[in-house]
Amino acid sequence: MYLLAMRIIQDCRKRNTLKKIKDYYFHKAKSDGYVARSVYKLEEIDKKHSLLNSGDHVLDLGCSPGSWLQYTAEKVGEKGQVLGIDLQGVKLSLPKNVKVLQADIFDMKVQDLEINGSMIDVILSDMAPKTTGIRDADARRSYALNQKVLELSVSLLRSQGALLVKAFQGEPIEQLRREFSNSFAQVKLCKPKSSRSESVEIFLLGLNKK
Ligand SMILES: C[S@@+](CC[C@H](N)C(=O)[O-])C[C@H]1O[C@@H](n2cnc3c(N)ncnc32)[C@H](O)[C@@H]1O
Numbered sequence: 001m002y003l004l005a006m007r008i009i010q011d012c013r014k015r016n017t018l019k020k021i022k023d024y025y026f027h028k029a030k031s032d033g034y035v036a037r038s039v040y041k042l043e044e045i046d047k048k049h050s051l052l053n054s055g056d057h058v059l060d061l062g063c064s065p066g067s068w069l070q071y072t073a074e075k076v077g078e079k080g081q082v083l084g085i086d087l088q089g090v091k092l093s094l095p096k097n098v099k100v101l102q103a104d105i106f107d108m109k110v111q112d113l114e115i116n117g118s119m120i121d122v123i124l125s126d127m128a129p130k131t132t133g134i135r136d137a138d139a140r141r142s143y144a145l146n147q148k149v150l151e152l153s154v155s156l157l158r159s160q161g162a163l164l165v166k167a168f169q170g171e172p173i174e175q176l177r178r179e180f181s182n183s184f185a186q187v188k189l190c191k192p193k194s195s196r197s198e199s200v201e202i203f204l205l206g207l208n209k210k
Contacts, residue, residue, distance in 0.1 A: 025194050029067065035092055038126060039067035040194035042164075045203060046075070049188070051122055051162055055079040057115045059156065061105055061149060062127030062166075064088040072124070073098045081115045105148055110155045119158035125149045125165040128201070135200065139170025146176055146204070153209070154183065163206040170200065180206045 025037035032039075046052050052075040063069050063084030072082050073095050084090060084100040085108065094100070101112075105127065113120075127149075129141035146165045153163050163184070167173055180187040184206030191202050 034067040034070055035065045036067035037194065039071050041192040041203070042068050042071055042124065042126075044192040044194065045164060045190050045205065046071075048190075049162075049205060049207065051164065051205075052076060053121075056121040057081045057118060058083075059113055059115070059120050059123045060084040061123065061125040062086055063100060064090050066090045066092040066094070068124060068126055069094060069098055069100070083113065083115050085113070105145065105152075108152070110152060113152060113156055119161070120156045121158060121161050123149065123153050123157055123161070123163045125163075128166060135168075136170060139168040139172055139200070142166070142168040143172035143176055147179070150176075150179055150183065153206075157209050159209055161209045163209070165204050166201055167204050168200045169202050173202070173204075176204060180204060182210075184209055 025040055029037040029039060052058065052072055054077045056076045057080065058072050058076060060068050060072060060082060064086035066084070069082060069084050069090065070092070076082060076097070078097060080097060082098045084098065085103055085105060086100070087102070087104055089102050090100045125146070127145050129138065129145055131138045146167055149163070149165055157163060167176060177187055177189070185208035186206070188205045188207070189202055190205055195201055
């Protein structure tokens with residue numbers, strides 16, 4: 001009985017802490033003018049690895065509701081270009097250098113994703129599959145999305161370019177990491193602070209495309 005009571009107290013404390021973290025990033029996004037708190041995951045990875053630079057051409061896959069588009073557009077500036085793709089529309093008003101297509105990535109070909117006919121500097125994918133709650137099945141769906149992104153990146157990304165994808169932890173992550181190593185000189189796993197520790201999401205970053 002005592003152990004059960006202790007367990008319940010610990011669970012409540014953990015849930016309260018998680019809620020505070022959730023509320024912190026939710027409120028921060030609101031006050032910073034971002035449409036979603038997922039922006040802070042990209043910001044942290046970008047600050048650590050200097051991913052996005054002025055003038056870059058960037059593809060943002062799974063871009064709705066649009067916080068990564070907002071952040072990226074500001075980082076690349078007027079001389080840069082951003083193309084966002086998502087199954088859902090984006091309701092935000094965005095700068096002129098940002099274009100959004102509502103589409104399924106599985107239906108897209110390399111030519112549909114070129115920006116002004118030139119190679120892409122950075123490909124970002126925050127795409128998440130519809131989850132079933134079955135961990136292995138969800139990890140496989142996420143893996144299928146990332147394989148498609150990796151396949152597109154072979155033709156779209158310039159030499160020395162970078163690819164950042166969200167992945168679900170599980171068996172296929174090691175396979176994906178090996179596949180990244182065939183295309184990138186450096187491969188890193190990133191778990192940003194703003195990503196909840198109990199979440200299965202993790203980011204895989206390929207730097208210096210071969
Ligand atoms: C976590 S949200 C992205 C949030 C976004 N990075 C932001 O900052 O606002 C994941 C998105 O992936 C999109 N998505 C999932 N599967 C997709 C697919 N096959 N093709 C295009 N988009 C997809 C979903 O519609 C969803 O909007």
